Amino acid sequence: MNKGVIYSILAALAFSFQNVIVKDLSVTMGTGEIAFFRGTLSAIIILALIKIQHVHLSHEERPTLALRGILGGIGMVCMFYGLRYVPLADTAILSQLSAFFVMLFAAVFLREVIPKNAFVPLVVIILGACFVVRPWHFESFNVYSLFVLAQAILAAAAYTTVSKLTASGKHHQYEIVLYFLVCAAIAGAILMGTDFRMPDRTEWLWCIALGVNSVIAQVWMTRSYMYGNPVVVSFVAYIAVFFNSLWGYLFFGEVMSAMTVTGGLLIIGGSMYLTKMKHDKIRKKNHNHQ
Numbered sequence: 001m002n003k004g005v006i007y008s009i010l011a012a013l014a015f016s017f018q019n020v021i022v023k024d025l026s027v028t029m030g031t032g033e034i035a036f037f038r039g040t041l042s043a044i045i046i047l048a049l050i051k052i053q054h055v056h057l058s059h060e061e062r063p064t065l066a067l068r069g070i071l072g073g074i075g076m077v078c079m080f081y082g083l084r085y086v087p088l089a090d091t092a093i094l095s096q097l098s099a100f101f102v103m104l105f106a107a108v109f110l111r112e113v114i115p116k117n118a119f120v121p122l123v124v125i126i127l128g129a130c131f132v133v134r135p136w137h138f139e140s141f142n143v144y145s146l147f148v149l150a151q152a153i154l155a156a157a158a159y160t161t162v163s164k165l166t167a168s169g170k171h172h173q174y175e176i177v178l179y180f181l182v183c184a185a186i187a188g189a190i191l192m193g194t195d196f197r198m199p200d201r202t203e204w205l206w207c208i209a210l211g212v213n214s215v216i217a218q219v220w221m222t223r224s225y226m227y228g229n230p231v232v233v234s235f236v237a238y239i240a241v242f243f244n245s246l247w248g249y250l251f252f253g254e255v256m257s258a259m260t261v262t263g264g265l266l267i268i269g270g271s272m273y274l275t276k277m278k279h280d281k282i283r284k285k286n287h288n289h290q
Contacts, residue, residue: 004228007220008236014217016243019088020251021210026084029203030195034210035077035188037199041211043181046174049215055172061165065179068161073183075154077191082147088248089256092241093132093264094148099271100125101156103278109160118277125270131263173222234275238268 025034050057083091100122106112133145158180165171199207224233241264248254256264 002228002232004224004226004233005236007224007227008233009239011217011220011224012237012240013243014213014220016088016092016240016247017213018210018217019083019091019244020247021206021213022080023083023088023252025203025206025210026080029197029199030192031077031081031084032188032190032192033196033199034207035073035080036185036192037188037207038076038080038210038214039073039181039183039185039188041208042214043178043185045211045215046178046181050172050174050178053174055174057172057175057178058170060170064161064165065171065176066183068158068165068176069179069181069183070187071154071158071161072180073185073187075151075158076180076184077187078147078154079151082144082151085144086142086148087254087256088252089241089245089254089264090132090142090145090260091148092244093260093267094129094145095152095155096238096241096267096271097125097129097149097152098156098159099274101153102159103274105156105160115277118274121270121273121277124266125274128263128266128268128270131259131266134259177218234279235272238272241268 022034022038049055079091079095086094103112103114103118103122107114129149133142133149162176165176221237224237228236245254245256
């Protein structure tokens with residue numbers, strides 16, 4: 001099996017473990033506290049890696065770096081808040097909507113033209129999101145799913161800034177991630193306010209596991225794109241929905257409804273089509289420049 005595929009599966013597995021830890025911690029800890037410790041502990045690990053690997057932090061494009069950090073940090077808080085009340089499978093499915101918003105933001109902020117044949121998958125994705133959220137059915141509608149939706153939007157905006165940062169080639173991946181983690185810790189601290197409570201021994205162990213797991217997941221995700229075909233890696237990453245569904249069933253007794261399964265298939269199918277379309281466009285552009 002290709003290295004990129006293996007790393008993509010491992011990254012999806014690690015991110016699904018992150019969701020399980022956050023959901024479990026949410027029973028006894030506030031969202032602000034979880035975000036604060038996740039951001040702080042992961043940032044410490046990243047700083048250690050920066051020192052060990054002698055990575056130099058740049059002084060350029062700091063506003064863009066800060067914007068990426070703020071978007072990602074707030075998005076993480078929204079995700080953690082949604083995980084408190086939204087089933088793991090629903091959370092994983094709604095997170096895939098970021099592919100939809102990435103295309104929209106690229107058109108607005110990066111002036112990329114949306115292909116005409118992208119209209120159908122965009123509509124399919126919107127329809128799938130409606131099936132999962134079900135805003136027309138009050139008894140099934142979970143208002144906290146809107147926080148997960150907000151996370152997908154913020155993640156897409158963050159990806160847009162990352163595209164701009166990586167295109168310049170002036171920033172190491174650790175630097176970009178560090179800004180995100182620091183902003184996430186600050187956002188968590190603000191949300192936590194004066195309600196801070198020192199974690200007990202078990203909570204400390206889970207918080208440390210969360211911080212370490214999150215960094216490992218980031219590294220594996222980066223390596224998946226380093227060693228694998230971007231289209232294949234992107235498709236394999238959707239296995240995260242399966243992992244989250246499995247953990248939700250095993251650990252929290254969550255079962256997906258037929259409507260959620262249908263919506264998930266529409267979102268994932270439409271997102272896969274958009275991802276392939278995007279990479280085909282990049283490949284064609286690079287070919288024309290040769």
